[in-house]
Amino acid sequence: MTEQFLQWLQTEHISQMLKAAILLLVGFVVASLASRAVNRFFSKNFSQHHIVLFRKLVYWLLLALFVASALKQLGFSLSVLLGAAGVLSVALGFASQTSASNLISGLFLIGEQPFKLGDTIKVGNTTGEVLSIDLLSVKLRTFDNLFVRIPNETLIKSEVTNLTRFPIRRFDLLLGVAYKEQISEVRSVLLDVADKNPLCLDEPSPMFLFLGFGDSALNIQFSVWGKRENFRDLRNSLHEEVKLAFDTAGIDIPFPQRTVHLAPQYVQSKAQSAAPLQKDDNHAL
Incomplete structure (x- = not known):
């Protein structure tokens, strides 16, 4: 052996x-x-x-x-x-065609890097913080603390908005003022509000846009810039400060109004139909 x-x-x-x-x-x-x-x-x-x-x-x-x-x-x-x-x-x-598609889409996402861990993104109607980026899916945590899993194939085919990619963001405040107000005065009040708000950046400077004549108001867009981490506080404080400044300056924010014009024939017919009723009422009395 x-x-x-x-x-x-x-x-x-x-x-x-x-x-x-x-x-x-x-x-x-x-x-x-x-x-x-x-x-x-x-x-x-x-x-x-x-x-x-x-x-x-x-x-x-x-x-x-x-x-x-x-x-x-x-x-x-x-x-x-x-x-x-x-x-x-x-x-x-x-x-496993779906899994293979998600796998290939995951490789594209890793190479393209449209977002990273910790970013806040918006996919369709879902907005949340990125918890993980895997080969098959991306996990999000929404602002109401829900866990959402989005397949990579859906991300590749959908429009993805990264809300925290850049250090500053712009907040657009859309509002309307009464037709009797002077646009120059409204502009001055809004710029003064932005100047006093510590969360509004001086550069880029605030922007005032007159959008046009609405049904019940003069439509205005007032845009200010703020740091990414202060965006929510900026939005909340600006609404409150603009309302207080408008009340102090006597600037009206009108509610929707409608003006109804009655044709003369309609008014005459209504008056004729109401006359017999009044006669009957007097006779009853």
Whole structure:
């Protein structure tokens, strides 16, 4: 038995096994080094969540290449394995078309980076903070503390608004004043309100726009800029301060009004129909 074992060691099998083992060992080392290199090179341009995904992807792709080389060294036919993998991938593709679409969309989102963790985005009627960006979906937390999962395919096909991408935001206040008011006076009051509000930025400066003549009011847009983190406080305080300033200056914010004109024939017919009723009432009295 010892002689047979020595003969087997002298055959090509042991050398093939050693080569395969060396390939696997080198594969583990190369995959580990490559994943660490990804962490160093992409740390400035990508978030930590994306870096982890890239590291795993690079690690397993390189390791799979070395495993395939080791199997070939042991005598396995890669064409058979590739054929089986192709058949399996086709079957999985038909079975999970939606998942594959979300996976590809997730790679596009990671590469494009329209938003990152912690950003506040709006997708359709849903607005919330980004909790995670995965290969299949994006998780949001809405302002009323609801958890929302949005598939990546939906994000690719929809309009996505990033509300916190830039450091400052503009708030547009739409209002109407009575026709009797002087537009110059209204402009002066609004600019004074913005000047006294500490949350309004001086640069870019506030903007006053006269939009036109409405049904019941002169339509005006007053736009101010504020820091991203102060946007909600700016919006709430500006509404209150404009209302107080208008009350102090005697500027009216009218409610919708309608003027009804009656035709003379209609008024005459109504008067004639009411006359017999009055006569009957007097007779009854």
